Amino acid sequence: MLTDSDRAILDRPLLGLLTVSPAPGRLPAPRPVWFEVTDEGTAQLFSVAGAHRLRRLEQDPRATLVVVKPAGETEGWVSVEANVTVHREGAKELADRLTDRYWDESQVDQRAAAKAMWEVEDLRRLVLHPSRITRGPAI
Template sequence: MFTERDRTLLARPLYAFLTIAPRDGRWPSPRPVWFEASDDGTLQMFSEPDGKIARIRTQPRASVVVAAPVGEPEHWVAAEGTITLHDDGAYDLAARLGDRYWPAIGPEQRKLLDDWRNSGIVRLVLTPEKVHRFAV
């Protein structure tokens, strides 16, 4: 579903804004997350086991928006679809994304990676059903 131009944008170390079903009485509230666009057309992220994970289990639909930074020609990609949770591969994904998003891994980053390893992080996989885009 992603075009070659979409894949070029998604290959960059940009934040994705993940939106899931909100808690009762709350508005949807996108959260910036690290992500990886996989060869199979999915988007993978990870999360600590928190309220977000419980809401995804109840309502496994989500959307993700990734946009080029200010100062570049406008370009964004929005994907919506089913999101699944996986206990396997979360730490490996986090470590790969750490290499992608951190220019250098120092003691603080190593501690955070260790914390993630021990916190039971979960891998989230969004399978797009619709993709919207805009590019100048």
């Protein structure tokens, strides 16, 4: 379902905005996340086990991920509506890969601190299985 143009955006280390169903009485509130897209076309990210988003996903296992090209570039975005599965396995390895993807080699101290934190945190890997993909700009 992902096009080459989608992958050109999603394969970059851009932040995604993840939205899950809100708690009763709340509005949806997108949160910035690190992510990667797999060869199979799923998107994955990680979360700490006790996070609110995981509790919301237990009740409604759907989410959206929106990724936008930065200002100064030709406009472009990809929105993924997805069913989400949550996994224990692979979460720490994903967190390590994403730390390397989003923090460059000049950020040695930050990378080391994050990787040390991933060793002790109870992490989960969230896999977004796309059900619909939209993209823009719509012209």
